[in-house]
Amino acid sequence: MNKARSALGGAVLAGVIGITSVAPAAAAAPAGGRAVTGPTAAVASGKVPMASKADRIKRLGKLTVKGQTSLNAWYAGLGQYRQGKNPYKFNWSTDGCSKSPEKIPGGYDFTFPCHRHDFGYRNYKSLVGHSKFRSQHKKRIDDVFLQDMNQVCNARFWADPLTPAGRKKAKAACLKTAKKYYSAVRVLG
Structure with a gap:
């Protein structure tokens, strides 16, 4: 058998x-x-x-909403782009957090939240125009930016060199910085 x-x-x-x-x-x-x-x-x-404009806008919407599923999809898209694949022809360029520091005390790093924020701004502006972007998409993308930064601030480090009291202070400072960055993009972005 x-x-x-x-x-x-x-x-x-x-x-x-x-x-x-x-x-x-x-x-x-x-x-x-x-x-x-x-x-x-x-x-x-x-x-x-190349995907149609409607397909690109639909896909862009899935990559720029709140939630872990959207964040995971954005990371997957970034990974594909870095491998030379960009089926939706999105603009993945970034200037990071502009003139604000990406790495802040306590080991926190806002590089990817800033990159994803730039991704949303650049692609929506080119696909739907500046005025439609401001009226229909800007606040949502800014809110996702705050969510992404807060997620960074809430991360637990596997080898944390700080004491529990020190980590609590660093986390509070991180959350405060995230709110400042969010306020700045709401006004200036």
């Missing part, structure tokens, strides 16, 4: 390998003698068509 399972498993594996090696060639081959064009051809050739 074990020999039969091994033989069957080997046959299935060989079939899967055979199918997967033929599938890309079959997908790229013209159907019925006609050349494949449009989105199918782009995918078959390895090129991904």
Whole structure:
């Protein structure tokens, strides 16, 4: 019985390998003698068509809302961008926290909250225009910025060099700084 399972498993594996090696060639081959064009051809050739403006705005909305799911999706998108993949053609440039320090006392680092904030501002302004950005998206992106900074302030360090009283003071100072940064972008951003 074990020999039969091994033989069957080997046959299935060989079939899967055979199918997967033929599938890309079959997908790229013209159907019925006609050349494949449009989105199918782009995918078959390895090129991904650019998402529509509506799709880009929808995806941008999912990357710039409150919650851990959105933050995780933004980090995943940043990771793809750093690997050379940018299917939505988003602007990932950043100036960090502008002229404010990203790293603050106590080991807290606002680099990624500032980067995500820049990401929201830059992409919404280019996709929907400055006035629509200000009226429909700015406050939400600023609120997400505050949430992201507060999450940094609430992080627990695995090797915390501070005493519990020292950590409490550092955390309070971090939260106060987060509110200052938030107030600044509400007024100036």
